[in-house]
Amino acid sequence: MVGKPQHITIAFDVMGSDHGPAEVVRGAAQLSLESPHIHALLVGDRPVIDEALAGIKHNGERISVHHAGDYVGMDEKPGEALARKPESSVAVAARLVAEGEAHALVSAGNTGAGVLACKRHFQLIPGVRRAALATVYPTRGVRGAKQDPFSLILDVGATVEATAEDLVAFAVMGSAYARIISRNERPKVALLSNGVEPQKGPPRVVEAHQRLSQMPGLNFTGNVEGIDIPRGTVDVIVTDGFVGNVCLKMLEGVHDTVMELAQYAYKESLRWRAGLAMLSSGIERLKDITDWEQYGGAPILGFDRIFIKAHGRSKARAIANAGKVAAKAVANELGTAIQEGLAK
């Protein structure tokens, strides 16, 4: 486990994001101007990084570069790509973190390749059998000292079939993460099921409910249903990777459909257009509150090192924020917090 360092170095997988390497470099450059205690280690094609860096405002004392000549594309199969490209940027970045050259990894590239690279180079925290991919989503309620409108849901795809033991570990990991990143002292944790009653759901969920109810350090509130996800009834929702991924994709689909409907309304009728115009400041405010870029990225929890997966469409601000989230997790010893939570 990594101790509490005075200066934190974050390895950025520069290649493979939807907006190309320059956007990730811009994010790291922004971070170098805003956060004196964070150093960025940019991993990727050096000439490309150098060219991008030379033309933007940055602090050269807080940035270094590690050349990696290859990268995994968004459409590549993770396992095959990593086997074919051992010197890809995400693999090299994960290796550098494992070797202690950096404290955490941020990538906006291929999610599967990121998780697989971490599996190969990082160790699972004692008590954790499987890692979980978490994500944040905007809700109606706010939580924690930061008045955070985002809740956490995990797992959304790292572990397709989770046992009761895995679900318990996910709950502890999610709670520790929400406590540290959202500054929410006692985050409410719930299991996603098809009813709020403890006996509802498949056997693994029922068993996990039983175990979680007996954990003293955890603010476990029981089961929640799908309807509670956007309501923000709880701060951390625990499920297996299969269900979590389906939920996540459905939330994204609903969002896209609402946006399309609004565009349709805007084009279709002058009255509707006028109505939307009158609502525009409110819509903008709503957009600000639910802007995922302020959150930066989602963590892969369960490893002894931190990995923040930034959205593939991340712009510079989101990348910089992902770096800050990673640094915060390192500074507050997230791994130790998870380990202590599991030991209770």
Add this chain to the structure above:
Amino acid sequence: MSLPDRIDPRPPRRIYRWDLDKTYLQTDFESLRDLFRTAFQKAHEKVAVPGASALIRELAEQGDSRLCIVSGSPKQMRAVLEEKLKLDGVQWDEFVLKDNVGNLLRGRFRALRGQVGYKLPAILESRVNAPVEAEEVLFGDDAEADAFIYSLYADLIAGRVDERVLSQVLEAGGVYPDDAARVHEAWKKIPIADPVRRIFIHLDKLTPPAHFTPYGPRVVPIFNYFQAALVLLADGHLTAPQVLKIAVEMVQTAGHNIITLSNSFQDLLRRGLPLQQAAIALSQAMEGPNALLKAMRPMPDILAAFSKRLAALGTQPPPPRVQAVDYVSLISHALPRTHKGRTLKPPT
């Protein structure tokens, strides 16, 4: 100009020209309040840029150099600035300050903010009396027009700029006719030579390094004075133990550490500066009679980090291309910061 701090009859082999605000001193004058505070600061309240005084002291160590300071600060600040330099153990040979009150009384408002009409004649007049073989290293910052003025100065005395271009630049830069006449007069007295080896630009405003590419590899933008020391080690102006002393001072007094210094080293390598030999010299400096330097924590760790940073880059990039500087097209860099024609966009 006041009496020099020291009178050395020997002709100098090297001349180091320094600007003060934002180059040697950490100065804020972005707002009227900052300007007011700076004007009334006492000597002990002024803070030097980390490593700057150590670098000046080490450069003077050889005993065959001259320190010439040309600052845009008003003459009324001479006493406090001289006191500050003395507090830092810096000895100077020339110290020129701007006659802002004189400019104001004569209604020369452009001269209050303009840099070309002030600095260019001042450094050319200083060069008139220098031995033709004396080489120069110049230190400025990215807040005003130092890269432009210093490069123009270097190319003027090397005979690379003709009179027509000079006149165009002085006119576009809004230089008053008497100052333009001083430039022409001093320039004609200087024998043609190519003495300017480096121009260091302290990135106080963190201007992107590519902004200075049009000035060629002679201009080296630096994030800190450890970077300047490394380049001067490669150029033969400093020895490896001297560079280590500067680094140690920056670590002990300014919060620099293994990461900031090794990143600074790699930053220069990535910009094509050939520093591999300098890194070897630094490692060798830890051995033999200088073994005492090993005790200077965390120098051994920092040098080990240099090797890692070097290895991390793969192949070394080619050195930057030498090119003629197009001063007429770059004149916007030399206009005062608030001038509407001023541009700081990086080159495309």
